[in-house]
Amino acid sequence: MRITRPALALALTASFLATGVASAAKKPVAKPTCNIVVDDAGDASITGADPSDGTLDILGADVASDAKTFTAVLRLKDLSASSFAQTGRNYYVQITTATTQNPVYFSYETDPTGATFNWGALVPGAGASTYTPSGKATGVVDKAKNEIRISVPVADLSALANLKPGNKVLTVHANSTAAFVVLVTDVDTADSSKVYVTGAKSCVKPGK
Numbered sequence: 521m522r523i524t525r526p527a528l529a530l531a532l533t534a535s536f537l538a539t540g541v542a543s544a545a546k547k548p549v550a551k552p553t554c555n556i557v558v559d560d561a562g563d564a565s566i567t568g569a570d571p572s573d574g575t576l577d578i579l580g581a582d583v584a585s586d587a588k589t590f591t592a593v594l595r596l597k598d599l600s601a602s603s604f605a606q607t608g609r610n611y612y613v614q615i616t617t618a619t620t621q622n623p624v625y626f627s628y629e630t631d632p633t634g635a636t637f638n639w640g641a642l643v644p645g646a647g648a649s650t651y652t653p654s655g656k657a658t659g660v661v662d663k664a665k666n667e668i669r670i671s672v673p674v675a676d677l678s679a680l681a682n683l684k685p686g687n688k689v690l691t692v693h694a695n696s697t698a699a700f701v702v703l704v705t706d707v708d709t710a711d712s713s714k715v716y717v718t719g720a721k722s723c724v725k726p727g728k
Contacts, residue, residue, distance in 0.1 A: 554723035556692050557581035559710035561597055564696065566604075566705060573698070574598030576605065576707040579666075581613050581694035584722035590683050591671040591726045592626035594694055599663045605698035605707075607632055611668050612651070614642055614693040620681045623693070625651060626670040628659055631699065635661075639672045641680055654680065660728075671727050685719025692716070 557580050564577035577597035584591050592613035603609060608631035614623040623642040628635065637659035643652045659670040674683050683689075695709040716722075 550721055552721040552723045553584070553716055554582060555580050556583065556714045556716060557694050557710045557712040559694070559708070564597070564708040566698070566707060570604070572597075573603050573605070573707060574601035575603040576609060576611075576696040576698060578694050578696055578708045578710050581692055581710065581712075582722065582724050583613065583615060583689055583692055583716055584724035584726050585674060585683055585685070585718045586726045587685055587719065588674060589671050589727040590674050590677060590718070591669055591724055591728070593670075593724050594628075594668045594696075596666045596668070596696075599661065599666050599668075603698070606700045608699035608704075610697045610699070610704070612693075612695050612697075613670065614695075615681070615689045616691045617681050617683070617687060617689055622680075624677065624680045626657060626672065627651065628661065628668050628670060637670050639670070639677070658727075669724070669728065683718050687718045689716040689718065 559578045559580060561577060561579055562572045564572045574597040579597055580595040582593045594611050594613060610629045612625050612627045614625045616623050625640060625642050627638045629638060637657040638653045639655055639657045640651060640653040642649050655676060657670050657672045661668055677683050692712045696707045697704050698707050
């Protein structure tokens with residue numbers, strides 16, 4: 521018969537209990553938020569009969585933030601493809617929160633004179649809403665990843681929305697438009713009501 525010494529038995533019991541407590545205290549790691557908006561490929565056609573424009577074909581969108589920066593991301597089919605837009609292409613990500621009076625937008629806008637990153641509010645009007653800019657954003661057009669990333673300081677956005685960590689983005693809307701001289705038309709749109717808590721971990725790095 522094997523006899524276990526009391527001191528050794530107590531040590532083993534204490535070790536087992538300590539391990540159990542440590543395991544119970546370990547919290548699951550939160551998964552990063554990603555792919556808030558997802559859209560089908562091949563639907564960037566104006567009439568439905570003309571070919572889809574890869575440069576305007578939205579595949580998805582995300583938003584991400586930390587204490588200093590809020591970033592919106594658009595993912596496109598192929599930013600290097602040729603486009604049927606004659607005089608410009610525009611890309612928008614719009615968000616709403618519990619306190620926004622109007623949707624807040626982040627945009628990359630192009631025309632024959634160049635391109636700009638902007639942000640502001642989508643203000644309703646008689647017959648149509650108007651993109652009303654509040655300031656310039658910074659951004660990246662990443663053709664390798666087919667992404668457009670648009671960033672604005674959280675402090676600058678405070679007049680339109682409270683996007684400090686811990687607040688909720690309730691809806692995200694993405695859309696692309698094509699310009700034909702004086703006519704601008706929507707080409708592709710995508711929406712999501714998946715909630716993003718500002719400051720939460722994301723697959724997008726704010727400001728990058």
